[in-house]
Structures are given as C-alpha cells and as structure tokens.
Amino acid sequence: MDKNNIKRPKILIVEDRRLTAEDLKETLEGFNYTVCGIAATSEMAIQLAEEKQPDLVLMDIVLKSKKDGIETAHYTRFHLDIPVIYLTAYANKEMLERAKSTDPSGYLIKPFKEQDLYFAIEITLHKHKMESGNKQRHSNNHSQLTEPKQDLTPQIQKISMQHSGNEKRHLFQAMNEIEQRLKNLLYVQAKGRYCQLALDLSQEPCFDLQISFQQLETYCKDSIFLKIHRSYLIIPERALYIKKKNTRDFELWLKGYSSNPISIPVGRSYLPELRNSHPEWFAY
Structure with a gap:
C-alpha cells in the first residue's frame, strides 16, 4: 500500500508561544502525523477542534485567553470526545488535580524528550480507537431503544x-x-x-x-x-x-x-x- 494513501492521525496543537508551536509541529510531522491547526487561545482551540475534528489535542495549560487549557480540554474531551495530552511547564499539585478532572491521556512536563511524546501519542491514539469501537458497539446495541413501561x-x-x-x-x-x-x-x-x-x-x-x-x-x-x-x-x-x-x-x-x-x-x-x-x- 502506498504510504501516501494511508490516513495519518490529525493532531491539534494548542500553544500560545508561536516558536514553541512551530517546533512542535515540525516534530509531529517528522513522526508522520498531520498537524491540522495551531491555536493560541481557548476560543481558537475550540473552533478548530469543532471544524477539523482532530484525533488528538496537545494542550498547553497557560493560554492567551480568559479560559486556560484545562477549561478548554474539558470541552474538547467531554463535548467532542477528543483525547487530550497536556504539554506544560507547570507541575504544581493544584494544577495537576484540575487537569485530572478532564480525563487526560497524558501529562508531559516541558522540556520533554521527543521519544516520550511519540510514545504518549501512540498509546493515546490506540486506546481511543479501542474505546471508540466499544462505544460504537454499545451504541449499535441500543440504536433501537426499548421504550420504558408506561403503565403506572x-x-x-x-x-x-x-x-x-x-x-x-x-x-x-x-x-x-x-x-x-x-x-x-x-x-x-x-x-x-x-x-x-x-x-x-x-x-x-x-x-x-x-x-x-x-x-x-x-x-x-x-x-x-x-x-x-x-x-x-x-x-x-x-x-x-x-x-x-x-x-x-x-x-x-x-x-x-x-x-x-x-x-x-x-x-x-x-x-x-x-x-x-x-x-x-x-x-x-
């Protein structure tokens, strides 16, 4: 099969530092992923996530917007069902607890090794693919919902x-x-x-x-x-x-x-x- 015809996973980068985002984009493309967008604010991240439907979001926590990366991840994770990996320079306990509430697939502290990022992405994509298959099977089993008994x-x-x-x-x-x-x-x-x-x-x-x-x-x-x-x-x-x-x-x-x-x-x-x-x- 022609490698060019293989559908490459789409990743959305949410990072408010442009140089950092471009460097990350280059790294991801070197891993043969498609970067479908770069967002510096929460609003832009949500808009791109809804439009591009990425397979994964790499999320910085501190953004140039009222809502930070954790609040943004809550929307993309629970409303759009897109997995999130946090990439952040911050590792205090309070922030970690907030991040955990969004069911993240990973939490990497900057600076991180490219190999660690690659492994985190591959594990996340595989896990989400398996979960999506399970959800689809459950959905198919319930596609014709049984109406509750209405005789009271x-x-x-x-x-x-x-x-x-x-x-x-x-x-x-x-x-x-x-x-x-x-x-x-x-x-x-x-x-x-x-x-x-x-x-x-x-x-x-x-x-x-x-x-x-x-x-x-x-x-x-x-x-x-x-x-x-x-x-x-x-x-x-x-x-x-x-x-x-x-x-x-x-x-x-x-x-x-x-x-x-x-x-x-x-x-x-x-x-x-x-x-x-x-x-x-x-x-x-």
Missing part, C-alpha cells in the same frame, strides 16, 4: 390505598407527569425538597415534580427506575455503559432518542449490585 397502574393503586387528601392528589399528579414524559425521560435527580425529571427534549430539558425524591423512589424504584446514586434514579433502558471518571469516581453514560450521550455519577456503594444486575454496562 400498580404505582397508582398503591398510592390510592396508602394516601388520601392533598398528598394523594400530589402523588397522582406526579405519576401523571411522569407517564406523559416517560418516552423522553432519561433520569430523575433529587433537587432540594423535591425532584427533577431530566428529559431528552431541547424545548423542555427538565421538569420539576412537586414530590420528594424519597416518595418517588418508594413508588417507582425497581419498577420504572433503578437507583444508581443517592440522588439519581435512571431509566435502565437508556443506559449505555459505566466507566471510571477518574481514579476514584464512576459515571454512567445514557443515550436518548435525539441527544448525544450524557453522563451522571454512580455511587460507589451501588457498584457491586449494578455489576451483578447489569454486567453488560461494565464491558466498556
């Missing part, structure tokens, strides 16, 4: 037997609101004294219920919803996979009918039960 008769009968007056009316109204929105419901989150429905609808992304999270859990957990966190109930049919967010925390990724996948936290105490009941969510 058992819940309504239970409420009818156990309550009366205003409390019964509020619970009936809440069940009705849930039933109307069930097709587009992603999850329920505790919000102060009450709870909120998160919906897969651009015109109505959320809806507040006038009942407590505990009340909703009492009547709907293990029938419509599954509890994965002390403050979250999910529609199991929406779940794609569970993965580590960082060294300590886990997150569940959900897919609706029209929105891009979104993530919500998973309580560590719920993980053993979830592994038993839904091992397929952990294949990722």
Whole structure:
C-alpha cells in the first residue's frame, strides 16, 4: 500500500508561544502525523477542534485567553470526545488535580524528550480507537431503544390505598407527569425538597415534580427506575455503559432518542449490585 494513501492521525496543537508551536509541529510531522491547526487561545482551540475534528489535542495549560487549557480540554474531551495530552511547564499539585478532572491521556512536563511524546501519542491514539469501537458497539446495541413501561397502574393503586387528601392528589399528579414524559425521560435527580425529571427534549430539558425524591423512589424504584446514586434514579433502558471518571469516581453514560450521550455519577456503594444486575454496562 502506498504510504501516501494511508490516513495519518490529525493532531491539534494548542500553544500560545508561536516558536514553541512551530517546533512542535515540525516534530509531529517528522513522526508522520498531520498537524491540522495551531491555536493560541481557548476560543481558537475550540473552533478548530469543532471544524477539523482532530484525533488528538496537545494542550498547553497557560493560554492567551480568559479560559486556560484545562477549561478548554474539558470541552474538547467531554463535548467532542477528543483525547487530550497536556504539554506544560507547570507541575504544581493544584494544577495537576484540575487537569485530572478532564480525563487526560497524558501529562508531559516541558522540556520533554521527543521519544516520550511519540510514545504518549501512540498509546493515546490506540486506546481511543479501542474505546471508540466499544462505544460504537454499545451504541449499535441500543440504536433501537426499548421504550420504558408506561403503565403506572400498580404505582397508582398503591398510592390510592396508602394516601388520601392533598398528598394523594400530589402523588397522582406526579405519576401523571411522569407517564406523559416517560418516552423522553432519561433520569430523575433529587433537587432540594423535591425532584427533577431530566428529559431528552431541547424545548423542555427538565421538569420539576412537586414530590420528594424519597416518595418517588418508594413508588417507582425497581419498577420504572433503578437507583444508581443517592440522588439519581435512571431509566435502565437508556443506559449505555459505566466507566471510571477518574481514579476514584464512576459515571454512567445514557443515550436518548435525539441527544448525544450524557453522563451522571454512580455511587460507589451501588457498584457491586449494578455489576451483578447489569454486567453488560461494565464491558466498556
């Protein structure tokens, strides 16, 4: 096969020092990568990332913009699903902790060896390729999402037997609101004294219920919803996979009918039960 016809990985450089960026560009092209752009600010980095869709971003942390490289990486990583390797002269603990929250693929301290950069890039590209394949398989398995059960008769009968007056009316109204929105419901989150429905609808992304999270859990957990966190109930049919967010925390990724996948936290105490009941969510 002609090497010229092989698709070369595209890399976006985010670096506010022009000479440093040009030197890095020359190094990457020597490794046979394509440099699809150089950005000196957060705004330019996001614009180029959206336009060029690089396979990887090499990110400096200190930029000539209000937002630094860590804030920029948060967008490119979680909204565009582009892996990030930090290249920085700064290595203090606070900055490292902030950087870890963006799920980086690497963190190289300047000056670094070209060989270390090459190895970091190759490992990142391979890992992301494998993860993307797993995500695609999960997405294909859920391309025809099963609609949640919409018959709330058992819940309504239970409420009818156990309550009366205003409390019964509020619970009936809440069940009705849930039933109307069930097709587009992603999850329920505790919000102060009450709870909120998160919906897969651009015109109505959320809806507040006038009942407590505990009340909703009492009547709907293990029938419509599954509890994965002390403050979250999910529609199991929406779940794609569970993965580590960082060294300590886990997150569940959900897919609706029209929105891009979104993530919500998973309580560590719920993980053993979830592994038993839904091992397929952990294949990722």
